[in-house]
Amino acid sequence: MAARGGVAVEERVGQVVLPGDVLVVPAHPDEDGERLRLGAPPAPHTRLLCGPGLRRCDAGLLVTKCGLLRHRQAAGGAYWVDSQQKRYVPIKGDHAIGIVTAKAGDVFKLDVGGSEQASLSYLAFEGATKRNRPNVQVGDLIYGQFVVANKDMEPEMVCVDSSGRSSGMGIIGQDGFLFKVSLGLIRKLLAPKSEIIQELSQLYPFEMVLGMNGRIWVKARTVQQTLIIVNILEACEYMTAEQRKQAFAKLSGN
Amino acid sequence: MEACHCSWARRVELNRRHRLLLPLLFRYMRPRHYASLGIRCGLVVMPVAMTGEAKMKLSRNLLRMKFMQKGLDAKTKKELEEEEKKVISDEHWYLDVPVKKAKESFIIEEQSFVVCEELLYGRMSFNGFNPEIEKLMIQMNSKNKKEEIEVDDKMEADVSDAEMARRYETLVGTVGKKFMRRRDQRVLMDEENCENIEIRPSKKAKKKFLKPRD
Numbered sequence: 210m211a212a213r214g215g216v217a218v219e220e221r222v223g224q225v226v227l228p229g230d231v232l233v234v235p236a237h238p239d240e241d242g243e244r245l246r247l248g249a250p251p252a253p254h255t256r257l258l259c260g261p262g263l264r265r266c267d268a269g270l271l272v273t274k275c276g277l278l279r280h281r282q283a284a285g286g287a288y289w290v291d292s293q294q295k296r297y298v299p300i301k302g303d304h305a306i307g308i309v310t311a312k313a314g315d316v317f318k319l320d321v322g323g324s325e326q327a328s329l330s331y332l333a334f335e336g337a338t339k340r341n342r343p344n345v346q347v348g349d350l351i352y353g354q355f356v357v358a359n360k361d362m363e364p365e366m367v368c369v370d371s372s373g374r375s376s377g378m379g380i381i382g383q384d385g386f387l388f389k390v391s392l393g394l395i396r397k398l399l400a401p402k403s404e405i406i407q408e409l410s411q412l413y414p415f416e417m418v419l420g421m422n423g424r425i426w427v428k429a430r431t432v433q434q435t436l437i438i439v440n441i442l443e444a445c446e447y448m449t450a451e452q453r454k455q456a457f458a459k460l461s462g463n
Numbered sequence: 464m465e466a467c468h469c470s471w472a473r474r475v476e477l478n479r480r481h482r483l484l485l486p487l488l489f490r491y492m493r494p495r496h497y498a499s500l501g502i503r504c505g506l507v508v509m510p511v512a513m514t515g516e517a518k519m520k521l522s523r524n525l526l527r528m529k530f531m532q533k534g535l536d537a538k539t540k541k542e543l544e545e546e547e548k549k550v551i552s553d554e555h556w557y558l559d560v561p562v563k564k565a566k567e568s569f570i571i572e573e574q575s576f577v578v579c580e581e582l583l584y585g586r587m588s589f590n591g592f593n594p595e596i597e598k599l600m601i602q603m604n605s606k607n608k609k610e611e612i613e614v615d616d617k618m619e620a621d622v623s624d625a626e627m628a629r630r631y632e633t634l635v636g637t638v639g640k641k642f643m644r645r646r647d648q649r650v651l652m653d654e655e656n657c658e659n660i661e662i663r664p665s666k667k668a669k670k671k672f673l674k675p676r677d
């Protein structure tokens with residue numbers, strides 16, 4: 210571990226990092242007094258983003274998950290750890306699919322796959338008032354966003370954005386098929402210009418909801434088509450790009 | 464004890480309301496009630512021998528009551544206030560820890576992958592399965608792109624002097640029109656109208672229905 214301690218961040222980008230590793234961040238121009246001495250105007254704020262799997266510490270960044278260190282060069286730069294996991298930990302701002310397990314007075318309890326059930330107020334729907342309650346039944350699927358998510362408190366979800374509109378959140382319609390994949394695959398699917406999604410979209414007309422908690426809901430015209438898409442998505446986890454292309458070629462040939 | 468009580472009460476300086484009330488109280492109350500009365504309204508009265516004065520003093524608790532505030536003089540009022548402040552400040556508690564100087568960090572912690580990887584919105588629809596969602600997809604996923612475009616605009620905001628001069632040249636006429644006097648403006652308008660009138664007939668001629676020749 211001692212050898213690992215204090216390695217510059219740039220050197221480890223794309224490599225495996227382990228919990229406990231300390232990554233040194235290059236000194237920020239604001240920190241050394243040069244700016245004051247020269248009397249130059251303050252530089253525009255460029256702040257380093259330290260994403261999931263990393264934590265701030267005195268020396269720089271402390272790694273808390275094992276995986277590959279990733280970097281993105283945009284607006285000050287961002288570092289995060291790309292890890293493979295199945296257990297979802299609620300994060301503020303994430304969109305997730307929850308299953309209603311109970312109606313307890315003013316709140317619904319949602320199973321989101323985390324350690325604790327999330328609560329969802331009946332007022333946190335578009336157009337809901339005290340008189341006009343949303344029609345939510347136990348067992349319904351709900352696509353919502355976390356507004357409270359930390360280690361000490363019960364996570365809380367809402368189905369409206371900051372302007373009070375639903376923008377796609379709320380109860381997910383009837384039928385369809387819900388299944389669970391790893392969190393890594395969800396990120397792969399949600400990435401901009403994801404190849405899997407682009408190839409899938411050419412197969413059938415279908416609808417899909419992807420929750421950051423690893424749940425996917427799919428609905429197509431027929432049950433058969435739905436199941437085909439589900440099977441492809443599940444298989445994508447373990448297929449290489451080549452194998453996937455072969456599978457798609459086979460399907461489109463039929 | 465009982466005998467004492469009566470003699471104290473007479474020496475106590477009370478306001479008029481109390482003076483009227485006290486004989487009644489002492490007539491109908493049993494001695495064992497006195498103690499509770501004293502505690503209730505803070506009527507702890509000191510005997511003459513202890514203070515050494517002819518006059519008795521009322522307890523602080525009694526003086527603090529609302530109906531006693533009228534007859535108080537400025538000095539005792541001040542004393543009471545000070546005491547109250549003292550009690551309040553004593554009851555505040557704080558941690559005796561040296562103030563930690565937090566250095567402003569330029570690193571932001573962000574636990575969400577969505578921000579780091581610029582992930583898309585989770586609802587999708589393809590090939591017209593759910594047109595509403597398709598509209599929403601375009602709207603939600605264009606948010607990120609718009610920001611990028613805005614940044615580009617800022618970068619290109621610097622216009623060279625030559626271009627500025629060229630643009631300004633054309634602006635002089637249009638902006639100048641705004642500041643012209645009404646009469647001048649009218650004249651200008653008429654001129655424009657005349658031009659339009661000249662053009663109009665030609666347009667009309669074009670639109671005329673052409674009879675097919677047999």
